[in-house]
Amino acid sequence: xxxxxxxxxxxxxxxxxxxxxxxxxxxxxxxxxxxxxxxxxxxxxxxxxxxxxxxxxxxxxxxxxxxxxxxxxxxxxxxxxxxxxxxxxxxxxxxxxxxxxxxxxxxxxxxxxxxxxxxxxxxxxxxxxxxxxxxxxxxxxxxxxxxxxxxxxxxxxxxxxxxxxxxxxxxxxxxxxxxxxxxxxxxxxxxxxxxxxxxxxxxxxxxxxxxxxxxxxxxxxxxxxxxxxxxxxxxxxxxxxxxxxxxxxxxxxxxxxxxxxxxxxxxxxxxxxxxxxxxxxxxxxxxxxxxxxxxxxxxxxxxxxxxxxxxxxxxxxx
Amino acid sequence: xxxxxxxxxxxxxxxxxxxxxxxxxxxxxxxxxxxxxxxxxxxxxxxxxxxxxxxxxxxxxxxxxxxxxxxxxxxxxxxxxxxxxxxxxxxxxxxxxxxxxxxxxxxxxxxxxxxxxxxxxxxxxxxxxxxxxxxxxxxxxxxxxxxxxxx
Amino acid sequence: xxxxxxxxxxxxxxxxxxxxxxxxxxxxxxxxxxxxxxxxxxxxxxxxxxxxxxxxxxxxxxxxxxxxxxxxxxxxxxxxxxxxxxxxxxxxxxxxxxxxxxxxxxxxxxxxxxxxxxxxxxxxxxxxxxxxxxxxxxxxxxxxxxxxxxxxxxxxxxxxxxxxxxxxxxxxxxxxxxxxxxxxxxxxxxxxxxxxxxxxxxxxxxxxxxxxxxxxxxxxxxxxxxxxxxxxxxxxxxxxxxxxxxxxxxxxxxxxxxxxxxxxxxxxxxxxxxxxxxxxxxxxxxxxxxxxxxxxxxxxxxxxxxxxxxxxxxxxxxxxxxxxxxxxxxxxxxxxxxxxxxxxxxxxxxxxxxxxxxxxxxxxxxxxxxxxxxxxxxxxxxxxxxxxxxxxxxxxxxxxxxxxxxxxxxxxxxxxxxxxxxxxxxxxxxxxxxxxxxxxxxxxxxxxxxxxxxxxxxxxxxxxxxxxxxxxxxxxxxxxxxxxxxxxxxxxxxxxxxxxxxxx
Numbered sequence: 016x017x018x019x020x021x022x023x024x025x026x027x028x029x030x031x032x033x034x035x036x037x038x039x040x041x042x043x044x045x046x047x048x049x050x051x052x053x054x055x056x057x058x059x060x061x062x063x064x065x066x067x068x069x070x071x072x073x074x075x076x077x078x079x080x081x082x083x084x085x086x087x088x089x090x091x092x093x094x095x096x097x098x099x100x101x102x103x104x105x106x107x108x109x110x111x112x113x114x115x116x117x118x119x120x121x122x123x124x125x126x127x128x129x130x131x132x133x134x135x136x137x138x139x140x141x142x143x144x145x146x147x148x149x150x151x152x153x154x155x156x157x158x159x160x161x162x163x164x165x166x167x168x169x170x171x172x173x174x175x176x177x178x179x180x181x182x183x184x185x186x187x188x189x190x191x192x193x194x195x196x197x198x199x200x201x202x203x204x205x206x207x208x209x210x211x212x213x214x215x216x217x218x219x220x221x222x223x224x225x226x227x228x229x230x231x232x233x234x235x236x237x238x239x240x241x242x243x244x245x246x247x248x249x250x251x252x253x254x255x256x257x258x259x260x261x262x263x264x265x266x267x268x269x270x271x272x273x274x275x276x277x278x279x280x281x282x283x284x285x286x287x288x289x290x291x292x293x294x295x296x297x298x299x300x301x302x303x304x305x306x307x308x309x310x311x312x313x314x315x316x317x318x319x320x321x322x323x324x325x326x327x328x329x330x331x332x333x
Numbered sequence: 334x335x336x337x338x339x340x341x342x343x344x345x346x347x348x349x350x351x352x353x354x355x356x357x358x359x360x361x362x363x364x365x366x367x368x369x370x371x372x373x374x375x376x377x378x379x380x381x382x383x384x385x386x387x388x389x390x391x392x393x394x395x396x397x398x399x400x401x402x403x404x405x406x407x408x409x410x411x412x413x414x415x416x417x418x419x420x421x422x423x424x425x426x427x428x429x430x431x432x433x434x435x436x437x438x439x440x441x442x443x444x445x446x447x448x449x450x451x452x453x454x455x456x457x458x459x460x461x462x463x464x465x466x467x468x469x470x471x472x473x474x475x476x477x478x479x480x481x482x483x484x
Numbered sequence: 485x486x487x488x489x490x491x492x493x494x495x496x497x498x499x500x501x502x503x504x505x506x507x508x509x510x511x512x513x514x515x516x517x518x519x520x521x522x523x524x525x526x527x528x529x530x531x532x533x534x535x536x537x538x539x540x541x542x543x544x545x546x547x548x549x550x551x552x553x554x555x556x557x558x559x560x561x562x563x564x565x566x567x568x569x570x571x572x573x574x575x576x577x578x579x580x581x582x583x584x585x586x587x588x589x590x591x592x593x594x595x596x597x598x599x600x601x602x603x604x605x606x607x608x609x610x611x612x613x614x615x616x617x618x619x620x621x622x623x624x625x626x627x628x629x630x631x632x633x634x635x636x637x638x639x640x641x642x643x644x645x646x647x648x649x650x651x652x653x654x655x656x657x658x659x660x661x662x663x664x665x666x667x668x669x670x671x672x673x674x675x676x677x678x679x680x681x682x683x684x685x686x687x688x689x690x691x692x693x694x695x696x697x698x699x700x701x702x703x704x705x706x707x708x709x710x711x712x713x714x715x716x717x718x719x720x721x722x723x724x725x726x727x728x729x730x731x732x733x734x735x736x737x738x739x740x741x742x743x744x745x746x747x748x749x750x751x752x753x754x755x756x757x758x759x760x761x762x763x764x765x766x767x768x769x770x771x772x773x774x775x776x777x778x779x780x781x782x783x784x785x786x787x788x789x790x791x792x793x794x795x796x797x798x799x800x801x802x803x804x805x806x807x808x809x810x811x812x813x814x815x816x817x818x819x820x821x822x823x824x825x826x827x828x829x830x831x832x833x834x835x836x837x838x839x840x841x842x843x844x845x846x847x848x849x850x851x852x853x854x855x856x857x858x859x860x861x862x863x864x865x866x867x868x869x870x871x872x873x874x875x876x877x878x879x880x881x882x883x884x885x886x887x888x889x890x891x892x893x894x895x896x897x898x899x900x901x902x903x904x905x906x907x908x909x910x911x912x913x914x915x916x917x918x919x920x921x922x923x924x925x926x927x928x929x930x931x932x933x934x935x936x937x938x939x940x941x942x943x944x945x946x947x948x949x950x951x952x953x954x955x956x957x958x959x960x961x962x963x964x965x966x967x968x969x970x971x972x973x974x975x976x977x978x979x980x981x982x983x984x985x986x987x988x
Contacts, residue, residue: 048477055528056816064824067532079475082528083894085684086666086673093680094896120673121363124680167946175671197626197942198669200935203816207753207809213625213943226808229831300823343916350913351653358660361675368942369672372934376659383653390649400915403706412705413908416698416883420904423887424897432884439880443708462881466888474529476892 042102042276046077049266050106052091054084054201058222058302059107059264062137065296069287074279086123087174088112092267093124100269102276105133108267114320115176118327127320132312133266133277134284137302139220140238140261141182142248143170144231146212154234154254157216161192168194171205171214176332179205181323182237182260183218184330189256220262221245225301237261244301263305265312274309281308340397348387355380411442428471428478432463489611492842496850501541505548505847509854512552513862516559519566519693519882520889523553524813531821539825539840544847546821547797550814551603551851554757554793555859558595562588562786563870564882566697570688571793573924574761576696577643578778578785585781589867593728594783595790596859598739601732602791603852605743606750606798610805611845618806621751626943627954629754630936631963633929636759638970639766642775643921645974651922654913658926659933661686668931669938681898688758689893690903691927693886695920698907701879708875725860731783732791738768738784739791746792750799753811757796758928762921764792770973798848805833805841 049067053059063080070078083091083106091106092113098104113130116123143154151157161168172179175198183196197214199205202223209217210230217223217231224233225244233248237260241250251258266284268277285306287293294304307315355377362373403409419435437459444451470476495501508530515526526549534542557572562579575595582591609617624632637655644651664675665685676682732739742764749760768788769778778785800811801818808829810816822829833841870878890903910920944953954960 046475054816055524055813056810056820061820061823064531064820068535077475079477080532081477081895083896085894086680087671087683089666090681090684090894090896093683119671122673122676122678122680123683164946169943169945175667175669195942195945197939198671199939200668200931203809204754207622207803207807208625208939210807210809211622211625226828227830230807296824296826347650347653347913347916347918350916351657354657354660358663358675361677363672363674365667365672365674366670368938369667369670369674371938371941372667372930373663373674376656376663376930380653380656380660383649383656386649387653396647396917398915398917401706403703404709405706408708409702409706412879412883413702415880416904416907419883420887420897420900423891423900428891432887436880436884439883440877443705443876443879445708445876458877459880462884466884470888470892477895478888479891479897 042279043074043076045103046079047074047102048081048104049078050081050083050091050095050104052083052088052106052108054203055082056203057201058139058220058262059109061222061300062264062297062302063107065293066136066284066287069290069293070283073283073286087116087177089116089120089123089125092116092130095267095269096125096129098269100271100273102268102272102280105266105268105280108132108265110135110263110265110316110319111176111178111181111323112262114316114323115181115327118323119176119332127316129270130267131270131272131277131309132316133268133280133309135263135265135305135307135312135315136284136288137297138261138263138305139222139302140236140242140259141178141218142221142224142236142245143186143216143218143234144209144224145216145234146209147230147232148212149216149232151216151234152232154249154251157234158190158192161190161194165193166195168192168216169197169214170194170216170218171197171199171208172218173202173205173220174198174200178260178262179218179220181326182258185260185326186218186237186251186256186258188329189251189258220301221303222301224248225299238303242301242303244298263315265307277309341400342391342395343398343400344387344391344395348384348391351380351384351387355384408443412439415439415442423479423481425481427481427483429463429467430483431481432467433459436463488838488842489846491839492846495540495839495843496544496846501544501847502850504537504541504545505851506854506858508545508548509552509851509858510862512549512554513556513559513855513858515549516553516556517568517866518889519560519564519568519697519886520689520892521553522569522689522893523550523557523571524817525892526550526553527814527817531817534821535824539827540843540847542821542825543818543840543844544851546818547844547848548851548854550818551794551797551848551855552858553814554797555596555599555603555790555855557793558599558786558790559592559863559866562591562595563867564697565700566882566886567692570692570758570928571761571796572789573692573696573758573921574765574789574792575786577765577789577921578780578782580700581779581781582783582786587781588871589864590724590728590731590783591786592863592867593725593860594731594786596856596863597729597732598742598787598790599794600852600855600859601739602743602746603794603797603855604849605740605791606747606795607845607849607852609744609747609795610798610801610848611842614802614806617748617751617802621753621803622807623959624752625957626936626939627957628936628959628963629752629932630940630954631960631967632752632755633933633936635963635967635970636763636925636929638967639762640922640925641971641974642766642769643779643925644919647917647919650916650918654918654920654922655926658923658928659930660926661691662927662930663934668935669942679898681896684894685931686902686906686927687890687893687899688924688927690890690899691906692924693890694903694906695910695913695924697882697886698904699911699914701882702907702911704875705879728783732787735784735787738771739787741771742768742788742791743795746795747799747802749792750796750811751802753803753809754932757793757800757812760796760799761789761793762925764788766970794852801845801848804829805844806830
């Protein structure tokens with residue numbers, strides 16, 4: 016009797032381990048839902064759409080793009096952290112949004128640390144852009160004018176507590192000037208304001224500078240090095256201002272997603288980023304391709320949390 | 334005067350709703366920034382004034398109407414209840430199963446003659462409708478639908 | 485330009501493209517007719533399929549779907565009082581009463597002719613007037629947008645002429661609800677009642693379905709034996725087609741003016757085609773010799789709203805193609821598709837990629853032509869099917885579709901719950917004699933008004949009195965003039981008729 020029981024137990028243990036091995040080795044087995052938390056046509060959407068087919072190639076399964084729009088991404092992210100952590104639901108995530116929202120809002124529906132980064136794949140540094148007919152031909156002229164006329168200059172940007180917003184505050188500090196930031200709902204709304212000359216300039220993303228290069232003049236870019244798509248645009252650093260800022264975008268999974276699933280997804284993202292067709296397409300649009308895997312991204316997010324806490328305290332927003 | 338021969342004073346009730354809504358929103362004003370406060374304050378005040386205006390009109394030039402006047406209120410209430418349960422159970426039981434029961438029962442609720450035959454027929458209709466739309470939306474268009482215990 | 489147009493037309497008229505566009509218009513129509521599936525969503529669903537097509541075919545397909553979807557919204561608006569897309573809100577005002585009076589088929593055909601015709605006019609404007617119009621559109625900044633929303637609110641006056649107080653209260657109520665979510669300026673989380681899902685605000689579609697559809701469904705449920713939905717004398721309607729045709733073209737001013745209004749409102753990014761149909765309706769009522777018939781089943785109401793909303797499709801393309809700024813969400817998706825095809829919206833589209841651009845514009849023209857045929861055939865079939873279905877099956881099925889539709893907005897149960905609760909509230913308000921139009925108008929205009937107000941204020945901060953910026957810009961001043969005229973017109977008309985009566 017006991018021997019029979021023991022052998023049954025052993026066999027079932029064996030079967031269970033074999034089966035679960037299979038399950039883990041086979042991810043993905045069905046379609047993956049890729050949630051985009053911002054409006055169609057925006058940077059997050061464009062990136063996701065460009066990634067869709069390459070990801071399907073690499074993973075061998077359908078990648079279905081869904082929109083979960085609202086609250087500057089908060090609605091989508093609060094849903095993400097409650098989704099099943101099996102790797103079949105992922106979402107695009109944005110920095111600094113996922114850091115700033117929980118810091119500043121009472122109940123965004125998620126905590127920064129609940130968002131498990133799989134990969135950070137691209138970034139759009141901030142740029143300072145003016146209308147092509149503007150009186151400012153160089154950043155220096157701009158800063159001088161701002162110093163002589165505090166509060167007159169209006170800079171449009173996307174969102175409140177976003178990279179554009181914080182960037183404006185950081186630049187104000189770095190250049191010791193006072194400009195008024197006017198938030199718009201998305202870069203798509205900010206651009207017409209500049210083109211119609213309703214604002215003096217825009218603190219927006221590189222992608223907008225590329226898209227509208229005929230109508231705008233980009234004075235500087237807030238990156239460590241010059242952006243390949245805009246080789247003639249100096250960085251703020253070069254011009255003497257310690258100002259590096261922008262939005263980073265990546266893929267995230269719900270908390271509790273198994274590590275090997277995350278590895279698989281990260282590998283896929285890396286593979287896509289290394290495809291020349293994809294890389295060139297994004298870089299031409301003004302994106303900076305970034306390759307940060309799960310551990311690196313997590314560390315990066317933690318560093319940025321500390322950084323933004325400091326900045327918010329300095330400008331008195333926290 | 335709330336009632337006048339079976340009809341209700343719509344201005345009183347309407348006014349009350351408007352006043353209560355503005356007060357509800359007023360109570361929800363939290364730690365707003367200077368800019369985030371301008372618009373809400375203005376609208377809440379305007380709505381409050383209009384609500385009070387309606388109450389005043391209710392006294393001098395009221396508008397009476399037969400509210401919810403219909404042949405078979407029971408049917409309307411049944412549909413409302415089924416609809417509410419339907420929506421609340423979608424996430425719990427799953428889209429297809431919940432809709433199957435809710436849709437079929439709703440049709441059955443509206444039947445003139447209710448018996449086993451019509452019950453069966455209605456479940457057939459409900460079943461085919463749910464099957465059709467579930468297939469098109471979930472399988473063809475790959476739109477995720479609520480899943481609960483079942484699908 | 486002539487040779488470009490010719491070359492474009494030849495490119496469009498390939499068998500492959502015609503088939504794609506036919507599919508697009510039909511699929512768009514069906515999607516638009518389903519309450520909850522918006523034009524934006526329909527276009528977004530098909531974008532991945534267009535990646536494998538060449539640019540012209542892909543763009544033509546997307547454009548056709550867009551046109552079809554905006555048109556399709558009329559069907560549910562007329563048949564079940566539910567705007568299939570927000571741009572058909574105004575079509576319910578006269579379309580549904582027409583259906584209740586047994587003139588449903590006429591309403592549908594009128595909507596078809598008006599939509600297709602309005603789209604044709606819109607396309608002509610797009611092809612020939614894009615560049616100057618885009619320049620005008622850019623001159624509209626935050627203060628101007630604020631005044632536009634104020635003008636929009638004066639529409640309430642005509643929608644609720646018999647119940648001014650209730651109309652205004654409804655509008656304010658709509659404005660109140662529109663504030664739920666994140667403040668556009670300042671990022672505050674407002675009125676979410678502790679629910680993270682409300683950070684995105686109350687979804688317009690949910691409220692539309694709730695306020696327009698559910699009350700009717702509940703009312704019909706309670707009055708089943710009285711319900712012989714539009715089936716009266718269906719057979720006898722012989723001259724319906726001709727009558728509908730003449731409805732549109734007999735009063736060319738209404739039709740053309742509405743299309744122009746639609747195209748112009750569509751050009752303004754951020755104004756949204758959702759308002760265009762209401763503005764056109766308002767103007768049609770104002771210009772009519774029998775304004776009090778609007779809202780009771782006057783076909784001119786349907787002509788106005790449907791001509792306008794289809795013209796906004798093309799209007800929304802003007803800033804997109806000339807400046808790279810989409811005029812409406814579906815245009816933003818098409819924009820994304822353009823970018824992923826490697827095309828850059830902007831001046832480049834009219835120089836190096838001109839053949840694709842002109843082909844796209846011509847394809848819109850052709851899609852609208854197709855709508856005449858598809859709309860009539862499809863309309864007839866849909867009408868027959870809907871009238872054949874007994875109410876006891878129709879009502880639960882419509883509710884089923886609304887649940888499906890509101891869920892597919894963003895796969896959030898909250899939207900479905902809002903839809904139903906909104907339905908109960910809408911039903912109550914309707915019984916209390918509150919017209920849903922002003923409420924929905926407030927909901928749509930709220931965010932635009934707030935943004936215009938606060939952004940404008942920020943723009944004026946450098947002045948001693950920031951508020952002066954709203955009164956010192958030429959377009960703003962013109963808009964203020966229009967508002968005074970618009971608000972004062974009904975008053976003037978009242979006084980005039982009283983004076984005339986007094987003379988007698």
